[in-house]
Amino acid sequence: MRERLPVFAAALWWGGLSAIGFVAVPLLFAHLPTPAMAGNMAARLFEAQTYISIACCALLLVISKKKHGEHQEPWAQAAIVFVIAGLLLALLVQYGVAPRIIARQNLRLWHGAGSAMYLLQWLCALRVLWCTTHR
Template sequence: MGWRHRVPVLAAALWWGGLTAIGALAVPLLFATLPSPALAGQAAARLFSAQAWVGLACGLVLLVASRDSTSRMEWAGGALAFVLAGMLLALLGEFAVAPRIVARENLRLWHTVGTALYALQWACALVVLWRVAGSAKRDGHPGESRDLDDQAGR
């Protein structure tokens, strides 16, 4: 598999992995270890914001990759719609929800909305990763081994 087929897989993996690491590991650790929920919330807000920009950058890489006519990914079995949906969710979280949380406007509602948007973005990134990785594996180039079983001659 050439590098042009690997870049979308790496972008999708970074997007989903970042969402997973921040949402399932980093933010819960902040609230468990920092001395106050206010400090943990400030740090979490920065992490969520950084992840939104990482997600948008990864989405742009995926959009550019989808235009590459040599990729043969048909575009990854419908992954393009999930890329766009995930990017929209990141934008909504960053520019519609986060400012309301920072302004402490109806915190329960906006935390719930933010959590739902984040979970939906996570699901979109997972679908993109699954489809892009599957398409990249199926679209191996002639003469290249597709997996370890091929290399072992099985």
């Protein structure tokens, strides 16, 4: 079970980011009556995804060390920097960028920054998934 846990956490992280960012949110904007309604629902989905990202990254950090050992698991040696970067990006988007988008401050700048950070987090999660499945 312990050897499969990193794959599960990485898959949940990457899959959640993919489903929310590339499927659910575009569908909201395509099918809800107003952009404001879609934006409000999208903000809630992104917030939920942030909590999933935090949980998955925290779990990956905890299980990155061998049990009763000082050395990292083989998958973690290549992935740990991407776990930390992805966690930081999730926190930055949720607590730094999202409030500015909701407040409609310089919307084009903050939406672009948030989208870029979300994509970078997605790439981090993909790299971690790759590292956990290719030992």
